[in-house]
Amino acid sequence: MRFDxxxxxxxxxxMAYAGRTVHIGCAFSIIDIMAVLYRSHLRVTVDDPRAADRDYLVLSKGHGVMAQYACMRELGWITDDQISGYCSDGSQLKGLSDSRIPGLEVTSGSLGHGLSVGVGIALGARRxxxxxxxxxxxxxxxxxEGPIWEAMLFAGHNALGNLTVVVDENGWQAMGRTQAVLQLGSLEQKFESFGFDAVTVDGHDEQALDVAFEALRTNGTGRPKAIVARTIKGKGVSFMEDDNIWHYTRLDDVRYQQAIAELEAAR
Known part of the structure; x- marks a missing residue:
């Protein structure tokens, strides 16, 4: 599977057009990360999204779930009818990650909680x-969010080498620029101070992401891993890129056709 x-x-x-829904920009910023993970690093079974020996992908930023749905469609875990019926009456697919859907590991969207769940899964797998x-x-x-740092402390203390955290560093949050709301400094350095092996990469460079995932997996330190992926919110459609309005804006007919035309031209 190509996961193009x-x-x-x-x-x-x-999906967004069919369901008249929002959160396009935050889904676009993690598309390349998702593609590399599903293509090369995430062990899954095509016939069974809940296979007992699977790896786990915890989408803590659950509002970006359309990016994961798109990958799940490639795997055959969701159908074209589910895509075209997204967020319609009776649809199982909702605008936030929902663990009742096979292939989604957590119900998320209440931010800060998903990493704690992921840490618990990693500890359970090791035990x-x-x-x-x-x-x-x-x-x-x-x-x-405070729970993020508690989870990082726990992961570092327990040397959860089977855990990899990926930060979608697109520079925005709900109400403004991340640095304007609360300055975070160097996330890579912060992860390292909490006992992680950490790197910073271009989150839209598939080769760089692939190399980073593999290098961290094979470095032999036994420490938890972190990739700070520098991304652009709305990446791929020029009028959406780095514009937080596309966290909240729905596509009309004209904008949908313009966006499709840009993607087709880029291919």
Whole structure:
């Protein structure tokens, strides 16, 4: 499976347009991260999204779930009818991650909580003696939350080497620029001070992401891992890029066609 980011973005647009829903920008910023994970690093079973030996992808920033739905469509875990019926009456697919959907590991959207769940899953896997890995995707605005730092302390203290945290550092949170709301400084340095191996990469460079995931997996330190992925909110459609209005704006007919045309031209 290719997990082509442009096709994944097209699926997100189709879902958002069909459901007249929001959160396009925050889904676009993690598309490339999702594509690399599902293509090369996340162990899943196509026939069974709840296979007992699977790796876990915890989407703590649950409002970006359309990016994960797009990958799940590639795997055949959700259907074209579910895509076209997104957020309609009776739809199982909602605008936030919901653990009742096979393939989604947590119910998230209440920010700051997902990493704690991921840490618990990682600890459980180690106690069971499995080689399962846990990937937790958080937002940089979400890093303001106290439970995030408690989870990091616990992961570092317990040397959870099977845990990888990916920060979608797109520079925005709900009400403004992340640095204007609460300055976080160097996230890479903060992770390292909490006992993580950490790197910072371009979150839209698939090769750089691939190298970072593999290098951290094989470095042999036994410490938890972190990738700070510098991204652009709304990446892939010029009028959405780095504009927080697309956290809240719905597509009309004209904007939908403009966005589709840009994606097709880029391919």
């Amino acid at each position: 980011p442009q096709q994944l973005r097209r699926t997100v647009l189709d 069971r003696g499995t080689d399962q890995r846990v990937f937790a995707i958080v937002g940089d605005g979400e890093m303001n």
